[in-house]
Amino acid sequence: MLLKRYLVINCIYTIIEKLSFSIIQLFINWMQKLIVIVILISFSFLGACNLFDGRKADERVARVGNKYLYRSDLQGIVASGTSPADSVFIIKRYIDNWVRQQVNLAQAEKNLTADLADFNRKVENYKNSLIVFSYENEYINANLDTVITPELMAEYYEKHQDEFKLRDHIVQVKYVKLPLDAPEINTVRRLVRSDSEQDLIALEEYCINHAASYFLDTESWFVFSDILRDMPINPQNTESFLRNNSFLERTDDFYRYFLNIIDYRLEGSASPIVFQSDNIKAIILNHRKQQLISEFRNDLFKNAASNGSIEIY
Numbered sequence: 108m109l110l111k112r113y114l115v116i117n118c119i120y121t122i123i124e125k126l127s128f129s130i131i132q133l134f135i136n137w138m139q140k141l142i143v144i145v146i147l148i149s150f151s152f153l154g155a156c157n158l159f160d161g162r163k164a165d166e167r168v169a170r171v172g173n174k175y176l177y178r179s180d181l182q183g184i185v186a187s188g189t190s191p192a193d194s195v196f197i198i199k200r201y202i203d204n205w206v207r208q209q210v211n212l213a214q215a216e217k218n219l220t221a222d223l224a225d226f227n228r229k230v231e232n233y234k235n236s237l238i239v240f241s242y243e244n245e246y247i248n249a250n251l252d253t254v255i256t257p258e259l260m261a262e263y264y265e266k267h268q269d270e271f272k273l274r275d276h277i278v279q280v281k282y283v284k285l286p287l288d289a290p291e292i293n294t295v296r297r298l299v300r301s302d303s304e305q306d307l308i309a310l311e312e313y314c315i316n317h318a319a320s321y322f323l324d325t326e327s328w329f330v331f332s333d334i335l336r337d338m339p340i341n342p343q344n345t346e347s348f349l350r351n352n353s354f355l356e357r358t359d360d361f362y363r364y365f366l367n368i369i370d371y372r373l374e375g376s377a378s379p380i381v382f383q384s385d386n387i388k389a390i391i392l393n394h395r396k397q398q399l400i401s402e403f404r405n406d407l408f409k410n411a412a413s414n415g416s417i418e419i420y
Contacts, residue, residue: 169202171209176202246403247396260387264380271378271386276331276345281367282322283310284337289317292363299365300354319362325369328382338364346373 169176184201185194219226264271281299289295291313298310307323314321320337322329331345339359342348355366372379380387411417 169206171206172213174209174213176205243400243403247399251392251395251399253392255388255391259391260384261380263387263391264383268377271383273372273374273376273378273382276349276371276374277328277379277382278331278334278349278371279325279328279369280322280334281307281310281325281365281369282320282334283314283365284319284321285317285363285365286319287358287361287363289363295365296356299367326381328372328379331371334366338366349373 166178167175168178168181181198181201185197189197283295283299285292285295295310295313298306298313301307301310307325311321311323314323322334331349335341338355339357340355349368349371353368355364355368357364408417
């Protein structure tokens with residue numbers, strides 16, 4: 108009887124043990140599934156967040172206030188082939204500079220609170236102006252007509268002669284500087300004074316062989332003070348000197364100087380066109396630039412107005 112009761116009780120315990128194991132196993136399986144679901148939901152949520160802010164998955168390397176420096180910001184700072192030690196130094200210096208800059212910026216923003224809106228507006232206006240300026244320069248470089256004919260320059264000069272006043276006395280000259288022992292001085296003196304084309308050719312051949320320096324291009328204009336710096340003369344009244352001297356010969360301890368003044372223009376008088384060619388070209392090009400930009404801006408405005416991009420409320 109006791110044995111029978113024992114067997115029954117033992118059977119009940121076995122059944123209970125198996126049931127408990129099954130329940131526990133079911134619970135574990137359920138928890139595992141729940142964990143997987145939670146992980147999948149978490150990844151889905153993080154992925155969705157990254158769609159809105161890709162930098163949330165980026166590793167932060169420094170912070171100042173609410174400003175962050177991310178690992179991706181360090182890309183490209185270190186050149187390829189840089190040693191590991193130098194790379195660490197470069198990155199550390201960059202981070203340190205960034206932190207210091209942000210600290211200074213935060214302090215500046217804190218103290219400029221009253222004027223910050225106006226300051227930000229100025230910065231934005233400057234940025235916009237810089238963008239427009241760069242784009243318009245590219246447009247000018249691609250579309251500006253830079254060809255300026257001599258006829259166009261002459262036409263502009265005739266219409267605006269009053270704008271081209273000389274700031275210095277200028278001259279057309281023959282100028283020869285010879286060592287004191289140079290030969291055939293009488294011949295040189297005659298050639299410098301001569302108006303003959305053949306004599307000019309002969310004088311140039313002589314100067315090539317014997318002169319220390321010389322100017323024989325009688326079509327070119329020179330600032331007279333530049334020539335005086337190379338000669339031992341110092342006129343008290345330059346205007347009077349030019350009016351009363353056409354040929355000059357001087358010597359010093361080393362050289363003999365010959366000067367034949369072919370033509371001159373006084374300070375304040377109309378400047379010759381050849382002396383102003385660079386200025387005239389610059390003025391004409393600038394006028395073309397202004398016209399080109401004005402037309403470009405007007406065309407942009409008309410196109411924006413016609414396609415409905417502009418609305419004023």
